[in-house]
Amino acid sequence: MDGAGAGLSKRIIKETQRLLQEPVVGIDAIPDEHNARYFHVAVAGPEGSPFEGGVFKLELFLPEEYPMSAPKVRFMTKIYHPNIDRLGRICLDILKDKWSPALQIRTVLLSIQALLSAPNPDDPLDNQVAEQWKVNEALAVSTAREWTKQYAKQ
């Protein structure tokens, strides 16, 4: 109803300004020059995780209905993670049924960063990786570390 048009694109402007002015540590989100709804994102692998030392590129797109529906986020960098598949798609509840317009780009990216720290093989997107994580976690972690070195160099 009211506030659907002008108010909410105003929201995107405000979010963008804040992301640039007060960036989150370990996260870069830069809007595309040609499309204000498309963000080039880089997330640093969290300390203590197998992804430490890597920088992971993501793309984030705000659909027409944003913030009434969730942003679309995808890993561009190859990553060995039970909740992220080969195409970079992410299994994260807030990007699906747990989305709320009270969430923001910032909170979504923080949640993704947290997902890197705490892989959840019980709710997998990539079954093979998840299986490996359950059967032999040490091996999985070392694979993840390998991939990080190989694909997520700074």
Add this chain to the structure above:
Amino acid sequence: MENNRTEDDFYGQLIVLGYNGSETVPYQQNGQGGGPSSASSSQMISTRHTLRRKASPNGVIPSTKHYVVADPASSASMRDRRHFVSFVKSRTETLIQEYQADNFTDMFQIGRSTDKPIDVTVKDTRCTDADGEEMPADHRNVPGSKNCGGETSLIPPHRDSTISRFACRVLVNRTSYPVPRVFAAGFDNHRNICLGEKAPKWLTESGMDGLTTNGVLLWHPPSWGRLVHGSEAQNSTWCQWLEVSVRGAILTLRSSRSAKTRGHLLASECNVVRDGSLIDLCGVTLLFRTKEGLDNSPTTKELDERLASMNADRPQCPVGMNTLVIPRQRNAVAVKSATDQPYIYMTCGHVQGRHGWGEQPNKLKKCPICFKDGSIVRMCMGMEPAFYVGKDVTPTHAFNPCGHIANFETLDYWSKIPFPHEASAFKPVGAACPFCITLLDAKSPIVRIIFP
């Protein structure tokens, strides 16, 4: 007004419940007895009435003179324009009780009439239990219903009033310690009070007494902002609605508001009103505050400053990310800039702007912060200082379901006072918001508000 409270002639103030600090409201009086063609006049009436010592005493008290006549219109009292009460016993028998001037009291009359004998004109302020915006569209923006801030102007206009044109009178002794007393019924243009054949009447040691059709009810707290509990409640009549008679006797309530049998006389009770007393005239309720009570209340300026400082914090809608502005009155601002209007999710108390997310089939909305379903209501500052209880008046809670905000003590107090409402359904039905006379939700009358 509040800046003149220091004067010695200040007896107290009567504040009409339901107008949230608006000083005047439009009043349309339908032509009386002139049929549908008679023009109705419109004027502004005040919602706060200061009772002050009059230039000369005008109180009247019963004299020893009383007699029975067949036709009161032809009685000597009528001819001489003396004050009297006529108790109609039958079509051929009416008892006239004459009243005489009392040099020690001032009299203030309250009623629906705008005629000269009435000092305080009141109109129906019935409960509206719907948020204006959630009402069907055809109820909104009624042509000609320009809103001057009166919160209750959405009431359907054509409803017979249950308030008497000459409803009650307050007598105050003209000493340095004014003691206001309330009596049922006011003297009309002919200086007459007439209790019809059907009105409850009885004989006392000092003469006839009686009740008016819809009755005048009183309610007293032990002190402002305090309620009684437990054994204290059982052994006192504090915080109980009682009825007052034409002579000022106090009775328990009738079985229904206008029942023909009176309640029990309570000999130990008197009709004095104190700080915080409520006077209910069946359709409108007034609060009495003393000078001391008002001196300890916040001022309008303080409430304005409090509101300004809350708005200066620039509360933001977590969805629209736009700044919200808490209004002083419900309708005025919401119409002008609806996107600024803060809404309260009544189940969880989260404050947000209006947005389209979370619509549920049953008119409820899911809160985007906590995912609880609930109704949403426009937030509005409680602006009437005389209704406030407690020292820190920072609003922390809202009345459910109207959305008026104030400090917890104020809301807690009012949410525990049951209101007598209609003439037909008499039993005190539940508490109401004093700022707008909306009946409160029985289960959760108040909600803690949470700013994003």
